[in-house]
Amino acid sequence: MPVREGVVTIVQESRFQLVGDDGSAHLFILGRNAAGEADQLAPLQRRQARVRVEYARTRNLIGFVAEKISVCGESGR
Amino acid sequence: MTMHPRAADFxxxxxxxxxxxxxxxxxxxxxEPGRSYGxxxxxxxxxxxxxxEVACKEWNNLPADNLGLTGHSYDNTGALSANTWRHVAFVETSGCGGVRDTVEAPFQSGWLMMSDVCKHCHxxxxxEACPTGALFKTEFDTVVVQQDICNGxxxxxxxCPFGVVDVSPVDGKAHKCTLCYDRLKGGLEPACAKACPTDSIQFGELSVLQARAEERVAVLHERGVPGAYLYGTPGAPGATGDLGHLNAFFLLTARPEVYNLPAAPTRPANRVAPSLxxxxxAVAGLAVAAAFLLGASDxxxx
Structure with missing residues (x-):
């Protein structure tokens, strides 16, 4: 599963924007099987936490499905 | 609209x-909370x-969907969906009773354009259909899905009689326009209305908007557009079948079906009692028939 690291800069419902070290921004949608809820995303954005997102590609959508989010340096999801 | 005196402060x-x-x-x-907006x-x-469409996607962080060409004029989003909460319909027509009639110069088509959105029905x-209470009326009289409560x-x-609400296969939850609930709470105009360069989309208090719309219809009638009418105001087409009124209403110049709107939308709850x-x-009839047949065989x- 592809992985991307970065900082969560925007959160809207279950959608979030991740900005990587190269400055590129990508849109992710929290997948239905991800072990997390949408309301757990906003604290990540407020903390400007560095996160590691394991994701899958989607059909007919310019965005990725986040399957697993872990805060870098922590084991939590 | 004249400049607000407070604008000079910034x-x-x-x-x-x-x-x-x-x-x-x-x-x-x-x-202000407690008032009705639309x-x-x-x-x-x-x-x-x-x-x-762009402002909505930008503010709400919605992904582009329905990639590729639809083949329907300049329409690229196709319809409202879980990821498209504003949809600009391009209806190529000829002769709509005044506006963009068939008298254009050669090679000019008659386009009807309409920015469709959730109607935030009264x-x-x-x-009414939501079993978890995820859909609720906000303090601004708008209808919003609470994502943490929606069970998909x-x-x-x-x-929805307008085909607005959609469940996303990606996150398994229902999505639709929130009338920028987060912006309203912050005292901001919804993103789509703010971005509209021609003020085709106007945001405001519902009673004010309805009065403004009535005036606009009268002006259009005076200017030779007799087909102009409102869709979704109390007593008008679109506000039928016990829907009350629509907080997002439209001024149209052709039949509602031309814009892919239902001519007489209804509240499905109205059909519960007759269905029951x-x-x-039917059950009673079958029971009587069975009793008769069994009695006859006995x-x-x-």
């Missing part, structure tokens, strides 16, 4: 923060620029 381009009650400056209305979409001034069928059952999808009664009547045996 002449600089680089602002230190959000302007308090910014909607007063951009839409001429102060947003959209008035005047399709006669829509130029199909899709700024509303008696919202999606809200999808009952709201067929309940007909079901019970009589034959004896």
């Amino acid at each position: 002449p600089q381009s680089d602002l230190p923060g959000v302007i308090p009650h910014e909607s007063e400056l951009t839409a001429g209305v102060r947003i 959209f008035f979409t005047d399709t006669t001034v829509c130029i199909g620029c899709k700024a509303c 008696n919202a069928p999606c809200l 059952c999808g009952y709201c999808v067929p309940a 009664a007909s079901g019970l009547a 009589r034959r045996r004896s």
Whole structure:
């Protein structure tokens, strides 16, 4: 599963924007099987936490499905 | 619209923060809880620029969907969906009773453009169908899905007479326009209305918008557009079947079906009692028929 690291800069419902070290921004949608809820995303954005997102590609959508989010340096999801 | 006197207080381009009650400056209305807000979409001034679609996607962080060409004029989003909460319809027509009639210069088509959106119905069928209470009426009289409560059952999808609500296969939850609930709470005008360059989408207090729309219809009638009418105001087409009225209503110049709107939308809850009664009547009828047939066979045996 592809992985991307970065900082969560925007959160809207279950959608979030991740900005990587190269400055590129990508849109992710929290997948239905991800072990997390949408309301757990906003604290990540407020903390400007560095996160590691394991994701899958989607059909007919310019965005990725986040399957697993872990805060870098922590084991939590 | 004249400039609001408070606008002179903010002449600089680089602002230190959000302007308090910014909607007063951009839409001429102060947003206060307990009042009823909505959209008035005047399709006669829509130029199909899709700024509303883009603003909606930008603010709500919605992904582009329905990739590729639809083949329907300049329409690229196709329809409202879980990821498209504003949809600009391009209807190529000829002769709509005045506006963009068949008298254009050669090679000019007659386009009807309309920025479609959730209607935020007064008696919202999606809200009535929701078994978890995820859909609720906000303090601004708008209808919003609470994502943490939605269980993705999808009952709201067929309940909506306008085909607005959609369940995303990606996150398994229902999504639709929130009328920028987060912006309203911050005193900001919804993103689509703010971005609209021609004021085709107007945001404001519902009673004010309805009065403004009536005036606009009268002006259009005077200017030789007799086909202009409102869709979704009390007593008008679109506000039928016990829906009450639509908080997002439209000024149209052709039949509603031309814009892919239902001519007489209804509240599915109205059909519950007749359905239940007909079901019970059918069961009772079958029971009587069975009793008669069984009785007849008993009589034959004896």
